Amino acid sequence: MMPLAGFDVGLDRSLFLIAGPCVIESETLAQETAGALKEMTEALGIHFIYKSSFDKANRSSGASFRGPGLEEGLRILGSVRATIGVPVLTDVHEDTPLGEVADVVDVLQTPAFLCRQTNFIQSVASQGKPVNIKKGQFLAPWDMKHVVAKARATGNDRIMVCERGASFGYNNLVSDMRSLAVMRETGCPVVFDATHSVQLPGGQGTCSGGQREFVPVLARAAVAAGIAGLFMETHPDPDRALSDGPNAWPLDRMRDLLATLIEIDRVVKAAGFAEG
Amino acid sequence: MMPLAGFDVGLDRSLFLIAGPCVIESETLAQETAGALKEMTEALGIHFIYKSSFDKANRSSGASFRGPGLEEGLRILGSVRATIGVPVLTDVHEDTPLGEVADVVDVLQTPAFLCRQTNFIQSVASQGKPVNIKKGQFLAPWDMKHVVAKARATGNDRIMVCERGASFGYNNLVSDMRSLAVMRETGCPVVFDATHSVQLPGGQGTCSGGQREFVPVLARAAVAAGIAGLFMETHPDPDRALSDGPNAWPLDRMRDLLATLIEIDRVVKAAGFAEG
């Protein structure tokens, strides 16, 4: 059990959700998406954190849309937070002015590719905000304990670990459900990223492809495996999304999916985990 | 929806179970295990098929216990079938006299390593019994449609496909939950093998290791992903089992696990599958 952004998370608490469009496309889109997600999660009794990126620093191609940038991005996230009344999360990178971001958001997130950058992980953890650390596609789940130890060495004890797929041959990822159980041993709440896990990295030439149709399959599986929280990117019109559309789940199909997931979550958390 | 062994199976029917000790160790063990499983599955409303092997033809080492052999094995399976009143399944190999086996058992099963042996798959399918075809550790899930086409070309339309893990580096398997959705496209009921999926092939030198603690994790995940049936090896005393003990689930912990799984199954099948 760990206090997160106004609520507690863990295997003895009900599932929480981190969701939003991959990148901040406009203030209107951000407000509308956050509002719709807040409404449906409240109705379902799911704690919710809004997620969106101000800068996609690691796009496959240098020509891809990267976002509104730091200043405008933070302004929009702050406005969503104030107007809609939801906690917000964004991802930071090695050249991000971390203090500026930490002043605005409730939760910081670190990219999978950077999970082994010691200075970076410690700088982010030092901001004193909860941190969601994505596991690298190249990392065994039991090796996340070393990453967590680095983060905690800063004195921050609100660290989460997040599975987002492991390299499986070229241009493909596989979600190893065992890793969700393995990473519990870090003592951190475990989050499953159901949308990046269906990416086909680099699979479409200058951008990464994705298999949206597997988002609900993996989300159901991960919730049944047993997780503290679920991460999903969503968009009102994924085919026109400016980043990661191929793996985003349509906003108008979120409510039904979440309704199933929260039911599974209740079943497995009431029954307890036979493995542990 | 497909008629199997006195009941119908499919995504619009509740979960069925194939379970039993990996290999036939003795008539007493077979009777007791089958009896216990029958009792608990009846109480939970789960259709049940008893599984055990008469010969483990592909052990890592030539010195391992292989089973009682064909004649004695079939006698015991027949006795379990008659005495306990449950359908029985066993696995066959290239040198198995198929007709003799098909005369006794309700369902035939083919080993994963042999899924690409055309003559063998067709010989087994020709026996007219339902067949559970295990997907090779080396095969992409979408390539099972070719295997199924070979089997169906014999006129047998009671073919099931079974996921039991994909090669993931050396001495390890990963269960790709996407494959359970992909294999639905064969039109066959999809089965998940929750115990061989946690094998560490060859991982203990002369025998394969296993990670029993992940059986419930993967079983819950697969049932939530959406399957027709679940395959699990079980034993009253796994540490003394003569084959595959490291990945068998203890018989006295089956009831609790099954109770959770059937609840998950009800949730996901009632809600429908958002992916398709």
Next chain:
Amino acid sequence: MMPLAGFDVGLDRSLFLIAGPCVIESETLAQETAGALKEMTEALGIHFIYKSSFDKANRSSGASFRGPGLEEGLRILGSVRATIGVPVLTDVHEDTPLGEVADVVDVLQTPAFLCRQTNFIQSVASQGKPVNIKKGQFLAPWDMKHVVAKARATGNDRIMVCERGASFGYNNLVSDMRSLAVMRETGCPVVFDATHSVQLPGGQGTCSGGQREFVPVLARAAVAAGIAGLFMETHPDPDRALSDGPNAWPLDRMRDLLATLIEIDRVVKAAGFAEG
């Protein structure tokens, strides 16, 4: 050092070659290909064994060409052997009458998918002919020692082990050059199969694709890593080959490639192997 088919093979002997069309298409093709290969290998000082299959038992699709069958296939192999004066190798399967084949050919070969079938491996080894055992795509190289132990338990001490790629995600194989060194520990001559290693299993729907352009890359790499023998499928017109054309190396480009390979082989075997 092991006596093979009239010559000795091993890391202290020069490279030998197993080559020919994947499947026996016609007697004329067999004679012409064997003749051309014999001439070029004699000129280069490479010991040569002609390879062709009489039946492709594990094609992706049930509708693919499988070969002339046992009787006609053995007749053609025998005729190549007598007329051209080269030793011949063919692959056998679980339902092959092994004695009939062993009466005609000099070397037996077992398919990768079947490397864990204990009865089969021992039946083949029992024929008393040298055996080339292909390592399964699902097997770690250090686990081949168990396979070799089963084969040797029959009293046959002319066993070779062959790398032909390891599963790497879906529809792809990777050739781990470390495995060529690891498998030396079996005490058996190690062979590298340079053409099946570039297969894309199942990658073209109803048949396996291949990346012919990588054959010379992998062949050079394997010879430099240090092997006893090289296996390559070749065809005068690979685009019209009836099996495995996409990964066959064109016959008219064999001489140049072999000339480079034998030079590399001389360099590395003269220098010795720094690793061991």
Next chain:
Amino acid sequence: MMPLAGFDVGLDRSLFLIAGPCVIESETLAQETAGALKEMTEALGIHFIYKSSFDKANRSSGASFRGPGLEEGLRILGSVRATIGVPVLTDVHEDTPLGEVADVVDVLQTPAFLCRQTNFIQSVASQGKPVNIKKGQFLAPWDMKHVVAKARATGNDRIMVCERGASFGYNNLVSDMRSLAVMRETGCPVVFDATHSVQLPGGQGTCSGGQREFVPVLARAAVAAGIAGLFMETHPDPDRALSDGPNAWPLDRMRDLLATLIEIDRVVKAAGFAEG
């Protein structure tokens, strides 16, 4: 053909070597190692660049030795450069003051984990020095063309690409020799890193393990596949090295290995590459 550090590199030039201890341990060690390497490479006719790191920013554990830091590290590299008379290379990270490093070294190198960080790659390339870009363990070789395009967009046309192994299950890497041919299509000289390729990432708990015995196997294979340059970490006493000792090649065994490699390089570059 590309001008590098006083010499030209490419498939039509003889093999060049990047070598040195993983991390700068002391000025004495640096001087002695560089001197020994210079002497042996001159004798063999191999162009040589000295490599050592001033800070290991991505160690598995936060408690590992990281190096002397920027200032002292650059001083030592500058002293090696001046005293021994060899070009020097070091790796940079996201928080490195790039200008200071570029003022001292001849070649910059970027870590594999950071190959998708657009800003970082472009900042490094903007320094105007040749850059060796290591391919991520999670990246398909054909996707390096996007990384190269980002680097070249800065106007720098002296970019090299470097294979150092691909994720292969957990705690293991595999060196796909095909990738050396695939990456030629970037137009950049291709380098093979023979020592990091034998790492077992995270495989020893708090540090990465390594399989030193496979260094010569992979080095020979890669040179025979055809590369512009080879990267190898070496140490006079690898078992006492302060970083990456398990995969370093002993300094006193370098000369023999290099002698074999340069012979293989001559054979394959004289013969030409049958694949392209």
